[in-house]
Amino acid sequence: MSEAEVVAGILWLALTAYAVLGGADFGGGVWDLLASGPRARDQRRAVAEAMGPVWEANHVWLIFMIVGLFTAFPAAFGVLAVALYLPFTIALVGIVLRGAAFAFRAHGSEAVGDASGWGIAFGAASVIAPFAMATGAAAVASGAIRVSGGRPASGFEAGWATPYGLLVGLFAVAMCAYLAATYLTVETEGTPLESDFRKRAAAAGLVAGMAAIASLILAPFAAPSLAHSLFGRGLPLLVLALINGPIALVAVWRSRPRIARVAVAAQVIFVLWAWAVGQWPYLAPPDIAIADAAAPNATLTALLVVTGIGSVLLLPSLWFLFRVFKARNPAAIY
Amino acid sequence: MDNVTLARATMGTSLGFHIVFAVLGVGLPLLMLTAEGLWLRTRDDVWLNLARRWSKAFGILFAVGAVSGTALSFELGLLWPRFMAFSGAIFGLPFSAEGFAFFIEAIFLGLYLYGWNRVTPFVHWLTAIPIAVSGALSSVFVVMANAWMNSPSGFHVDSNGRLLDVDPVAAALNASTPTEDPHMLVSAYVVTGFVVAAVYAVGILRGRDDGLHRRGLVLGMAMAAAAIVLAGITGDTSARFIYQAQPAKFAAMEGLYQTVRGAPVHLGGIPVDSQHRVVGAIEIPYLLSLLAALDPNAEVRGLDSFSPDDRPNPVIVHLSFDTMAGLGILIGLAAALFWLLLMYRRRIPKSRLLLWSIVAAGPASVVAMEAGWFVTEFGRQPWIVYGILRTSEAATTAPALGPTFLIFFAIYIGLAITTARLLLLQAQRNRAST
Numbered sequence: 063m064s065e066a067e068v069v070a071g072i073l074w075l076a077l078t079a080y081a082v083l084g085g086a087d088f089g090g091g092v093w094d095l096l097a098s099g100p101r102a103r104d105q106r107r108a109v110a111e112a113m114g115p116v117w118e119a120n121h122v123w124l125i126f127m128i129v130g131l132f133t134a135f136p137a138a139f140g141v142l143a144v145a146l147y148l149p150f151t152i153a154l155v156g157i158v159l160r161g162a163a164f165a166f167r168a169h170g171s172e173a174v175g176d177a178s179g180w181g182i183a184f185g186a187a188s189v190i191a192p193f194a195m196a197t198g199a200a201a202v203a204s205g206a207i208r209v210s211g212g213r214p215a216s217g218f219e220a221g222w223a224t225p226y227g228l229l230v231g232l233f234a235v236a237m238c239a240y241l242a243a244t245y246l247t248v249e250t251e252g253t254p255l256e257s258d259f260r261k262r263a264a265a266a267g268l269v270a271g272m273a274a275i276a277s278l279i280l281a282p283f284a285a286p287s288l289a290h291s292l293f294g295r296g297l298p299l300l301v302l303a304l305i306n307g308p309i310a311l312v313a314v315w316r317s318r319p320r321i322a323r324v325a326v327a328a329q330v331i332f333v334l335w336a337w338a339v340g341q342w343p344y345l346a347p348p349d350i351a352i353a354d355a356a357a358p359n360a361t362l363t364a365l366l367v368v369t370g371i372g373s374v375l376l377l378p379s380l381w382f383l384f385r386v387f388k389a390r391n392p393a394a395i396y
Numbered sequence: 397m398d399n400v401t402l403a404r405a406t407m408g409t410s411l412g413f414h415i416v417f418a419v420l421g422v423g424l425p426l427l428m429l430t431a432e433g434l435w436l437r438t439r440d441d442v443w444l445n446l447a448r449r450w451s452k453a454f455g456i457l458f459a460v461g462a463v464s465g466t467a468l469s470f471e472l473g474l475l476w477p478r479f480m481a482f483s484g485a486i487f488g489l490p491f492s493a494e495g496f497a498f499f500i501e502a503i504f505l506g507l508y509l510y511g512w513n514r515v516t517p518f519v520h521w522l523t524a525i526p527i528a529v530s531g532a533l534s535s536v537f538v539v540m541a542n543a544w545m546n547s548p549s550g551f552h553v554d555s556n557g558r559l560l561d562v563d564p565v566a567a568a569l570n571a572s573t574p575t576e577d578p579h580m581l582v583s584a585y586v587v588t589g590f591v592v593a594a595v596y597a598v599g600i601l602r603g604r605d606d607g608l609h610r611r612g613l614v615l616g617m618a619m620a621a622a623a624i625v626l627a628g629i630t631g632d633t634s635a636r637f638i639y640q641a642q643p644a645k646f647a648a649m650e651g652l653y654q655t656v657r658g659a660p661v662h663l664g665g666i667p668v669d670s671q672h673r674v675v676g677a678i679e680i681p682y683l684l685s686l687l688a689a690l691d692p693n694a695e696v697r698g699l700d701s702f703s704p705d706d707r708p709n710p711v712i713v714h715l716s717f718d719t720m721a722g723l724g725i726l727i728g729l730a731a732a733l734f735w736l737l738l739m740y741r742r743r744i745p746k747s748r749l750l751l752w753s754i755v756a757a758g759p760a761s762v763v764a765m766e767a768g769w770f771v772t773e774f775g776r777q778p779w780i781v782y783g784i785l786r787t788s789e790a791a792t793t794a795p796a797l798g799p800t801f802l803i804f805f806a807i808y809i810g811l812a813i814t815t816a817r818l819l820l821l822q823a824q825r826n827r828a829s830t
Binding site: 114115116118119121122124125126128129130132133134135136137139140141142143144147148150151154155157158159160161162164165166168169170180212218357358360361364365368369371372375376379380382383386387 | 452455456458459460462463464465466467469470471472473474477478480481482483484485486488489491492493494495496498499500502503504505506507509510511514515526559562563564565792793794795796800803804807811814815817818821822
């Protein structure tokens with residue numbers, strides 16, 4: 063493997079971590095927005111308690127990805143930033159409002175309670191951000207972003223402002239909600255909230271599953287490049303996802319929260335890596351290949367060295383964070 | 397408005413907003429670390445109370461800083477895609493290092509904010525160390541990238557515009573880094589120190605003259621005084637470096653039009669291009685040459701020696717520079733007076749005039765820091781990468797930049813108002829609980 067491919071793999075790992083951890087934080091916002099029933103207040107509090115210590119760390123995976131992308135693949139970053147200007151900007155508004163609203167509520171709940179503008183902004187922004195980012199991912203995966211002479215040539219709507227892009231956005235939001243509700247069943251094990259979140263997990267899982275199946279069926283027509291990836295080299299991972307999906311849902315439904323948590327997180331990993339392996343060696347098919355968009359080797363080497371040193375500091379710190387706050391769940395991944 | 401103007405307005409608003417939270421994110425952890433450490437040593441609960449109050453405020457400030465910093469990392473590409481396509485491979489490395497520093501900061505902040513009852517007091521105190529260290533490192537790394545925009549190095553461009561010989565380490569350690577980096581870092585402590593001192597000076601003026609307010613004031617003023625001295629020294633070396641490396645920026649800082657020997661300093665006044673001079677300034681002869689080159693007869697290049705296309709806007713740069721330097725001197729005097737009186741009388745000065753000037757020094761330090769950042773950024777214009785890439789060539793072609801600007805402007809106003817409201821509320825709650 064070339065250095066560029068190693069860096070691309072690392073960035074994909076960061077995306078995976080962001081989806082599995084940060085995705086659940088967005089999902090927490092969804093359940094805050096949809097909190098209902100006699101325990102609505104407790105549901106919101108469970109979300110806030112679960113997210114509080116970890117959401118900022120989970121959020122940094124995104125920054126790591128953006129920075130890594132413009133350092134290692136500046137040409138790709140330059141094109142994607144133009145072609146996906148609108149969904150990225152919308153996602154950014156969501157990210158800024160979500161984080162600020164969460165902190166405002168966590169540290170100033172008397173002034174900005176659940177029903178205040180910031181209270182609602184937290185939930186709404188938690189839907190908007192992953193939705194917009196996923197439409198951008200759909201544009202990348204579907205091969206809609208075209209390049210000519212180093213400049214984006216496919217316009218500002220290509221691939222994301224389409225019914226297919228919106229379907230993928232729905233899938234992503236449902237997946238975030240599914241992750242969050244599943245993790246929350248572990249966090250609230252043995253309390254009345256566990257069954258609230260179990261039902262919510264099952265509902266979100268069904269929506270995510272239906273959106274996934276619909277997007278698979280429609281892919282050959284709406285996103286031929288994605289279909290080529292998933293039914294080509296990505297097929298083994300896709301098959302794993304198709305087997306694991308029902309297992310996860312059954313585990314959720316039959317109150318096996320710990321198994322469910324692993325299975326739902328694995329589902330996210332299978333889907334992301336089926337896409338990654340399928341479109342390898344492209345960052346954004348058909349015009350942006352990993353090798354063509356890569357920075358010079360000196361940069362990639364330096365980046366790998368920094369990543370190595372940084373990881374030695376980062377990974378034990380992350381382990382400590384999750385041990386302190388999620389220790390009542392020995393197999394904690396969230 | 398065209399895309400370049402809108403992109404600059406959006407980027408400038410985002411940076412100007414973020415930098416306030418960023419500098420507090422650098423300085424406050426050091427104060428929290430100190431106060432909690434003093435508590436561990438003395439077991440005097442007033443210190444613990446201070447650390448806890450600061451950590452509550454920091455919980456909000458850090459989150460707003462983190463999300464506005466995220467906005468910046470996106471906006472680099474969204475607003476300046478051609479700049480990033482050109483520069484990413486060269487100056488991306490310190491951003492990546494900053495990513496790790498930020499990661500460590502976020503992790504230990506989670507432990508610090510939510511870990512009061514989860515770990516032992518000593519371990520809790522230890523978690524503040526990585527926050528303070530990585531906060532400072534974040535500033536160091538990210539300013540390396542900005543320094544590279546002032547002194548681009550670590551690459552060559554061939555006749556086809558292709559990058560050759562990229563050396564990201566050399567780019568990070570460019571010629572501006574040794575002067576710009578320390579100046580920004582100490583400025584972060586200047587702002588934190590004065591802002592914290594101002595908060596407690598207000599309390600004392602309102603009659604809450606207790607141990608907590610006095611210690612908060614003294615800790616803030618200690619950080620402020622040490623840092624303002626260093627800010628003066630690093631600012632001086634920065635200015636002399638700019639005299640050599642970016643003569644157009646230097647001329648704009650002083651509003652100097654004609655190239656002369658024995659150049660004067662212009663205090664205040666408005667540079668007027670059509671008259672080729674600063675109108676309404678107080679002139680101090682020979683001082684500029686003396687400060688710039690330690691020689692009263694040294695030659696200083698004037699703005700007129702640059703093509704009009706290559707000049708920064710002298711009105712903004714000169715007034716910003718004088719604002720920074722003038723306010724820096726005034727708040728430095730306030731700090732000096734405070735410490736002289738404290739050492740002479742061996743108790744905290746109670747002069748209302750001095751306390752009021754410390755209150756004023758809080759916002760003044762923020763204004764000075766913003767003005768200094770204006771000098772760097774406006775002074776580098778019309779270049780985004782000095783001498784290599786013009787700002788006008790780097791902006792995006794995307795649509796809807798106007799709405800983007802308005803939306804972000806509104807969001808930042810909303811965030812500022814809510815942050816201020818919640819911090820005031822925390823202060824009220826603190827008062828009620830003591």
